[in-house]
Amino acid sequence: MIDLVRKAKHDDVNAFHELYKLFGKDIYNFVYRLTGSKEDAEDLTQETFVKAFQDLKNLREDSRFKSWLFSIARNEVYQRARRYGSRVKPLEEEAIQIPSTEKTPEEAYLHGELSDIVQSALDSLPLKLKTVLVLAAIQNHSYQEIAEIVGRSVPAVKTDIHRARLKVREYIKKYLSL
Amino acid sequence: MNCQLCCQELSAYIDKELNEKTAAQLRMHLTTCLNCKAEYESLLKMQVMMDEAEVFEPDPAIWIRIERQISKKKADFWDMVLSTLQDLIARYAYFIHTPTLVGSLAAILLILMTFSLYDKYQEKRALMAWVEKHSRANVSLEINPFGSQVIESLDENPFDTFKEVSLDLNVNYFGSSFFSESETLEKNPFSL
Numbered sequence A: 001m002i003d004l005v006r007k008a009k010h011d012d013v014n015a016f017h018e019l020y021k022l023f024g025k026d027i028y029n030f031v032y033r034l035t036g037s038k039e040d041a042e043d044l045t046q047e048t049f050v051k052a053f054q055d056l057k058n059l060r061e062d063s064r065f066k067s068w069l070f071s072i073a074r075n076e077v078y079q080r081a082r083r084y085g086s087r088v089k090p091l092e093e094e095a096i097q098i099p100s101t102e103k104t105p106e107e108a109y110l111h112g113e114l115s116d117i118v119q120s121a122l123d124s125l126p127l128k129l130k131t132v133l134v135l136a137a138i139q140n141h142s143y144q145e146i147a148e149i150v151g152r153s154v155p156a157v158k159t160d161i162h163r164a165r166l167k168v169r170e171y172i173k174k175y176l177s178l
Numbered sequence B: 001m002n003c004q005l006c007c008q009e010l011s012a013y014i015d016k017e018l019n020e021k022t023a024a025q026l027r028m029h030l031t032t033c034l035n036c037k038a039e040y041e042s043l044l045k046m047q048v049m050m051d052e053a054e055v056f057e058p059d060p061a062i063w064i065r066i067e068r069q070i071s072k073k074k075a076d077f078w079d080m081v082l083s084t085l086q087d088l089i090a091r092y093a094y095f096i097h098t099p100t101l102v103g104s105l106a107a108i109l110l111i112l113m114t115f116s117l118y119d120k121y122q123e124k125r126a127l128m129a130w131v132e133k134h135s136r137a138n139v140s141l142e143i144n145p146f147g148s149q150v151i152e153s154l155d156e157n158p159f160d161t162f163k164e165v166s167l168d169l170n171v172n173y174f175g176s177s178f179f180s181e182s183e184t185l186e187k188n189p190f191s192l
């Protein structure tokens, strides 16, 4: 991976394609879970990798590429959230309102669509909590990596992940027995 | 370990982020405390849901768009103009009378190219004037508005330095000569 990063730094598009093959799907799923929208996820994945390619020379430690890439993706999501203004309130403790599914969680559950329930539960969270929970509980990043991605301390991340879990559970509890 | 601490650490325990000592204490507490055990199982059940949540497959077209965009960085001004025009045409084709559109776009393009060419011409002329003033050399210049290539050559003629400066300027436009200038100047070598 480090070798690919080094090559990509010298404008090697093939090496960058290999990096995309390694992390493209993770980034796509990350931004998909954050926005709940396929179109937004496609745009944001594209923007993330284009930005990464352009800024790659500023990455000092090649081994940190993955965390760095996720932090770009996170910033892109936050910027988009800010642009939508009233539709999304990223930094406040209010739920963001990106409509991702037409079904209520109950309907989704009846249709056996677990993914939809998880998504609506995530959508009930403020973006800050949603980000750390998606990284920890769905994408299995370590708390250390998450701290690097969101630019906060490990204890702060740990507290937020727990708070996010409790909130999601409250939300799902309305529909399912947990 | 008490209940409050146990509940605080459950999330980190599920994420396997606790050190072995704390994890062992927590496990011990769970064997003795039904409330905390219930809390743990509820959070674990939720984690199972998250683990089973769908993993989405990105559209392969995303990479194609990324590749196009990162290669664009190197594309020149005229490619940019053309692709912008293409985008505009694609987007507004519905509303526009095609011959008028093509006509106006061609006119705009022509004006833009002429401006750009004239700029280049002026700039190069100034450069050549400077060269003429400070050295004795043959300068030839070709400007191609399509490829944005400015081909210049400055042939220093060391054997002839003190005799004359020859200046050739050719600007090609649509393949034919647009500006053409050729001068040979006698110079007093001691004025340099």
Ligand SMILES: [Zn+2]
Pocket: B002, B003, B004, B006, B029, B033, B034, B035, B036, B037
């Ligand atoms: Zn207890």
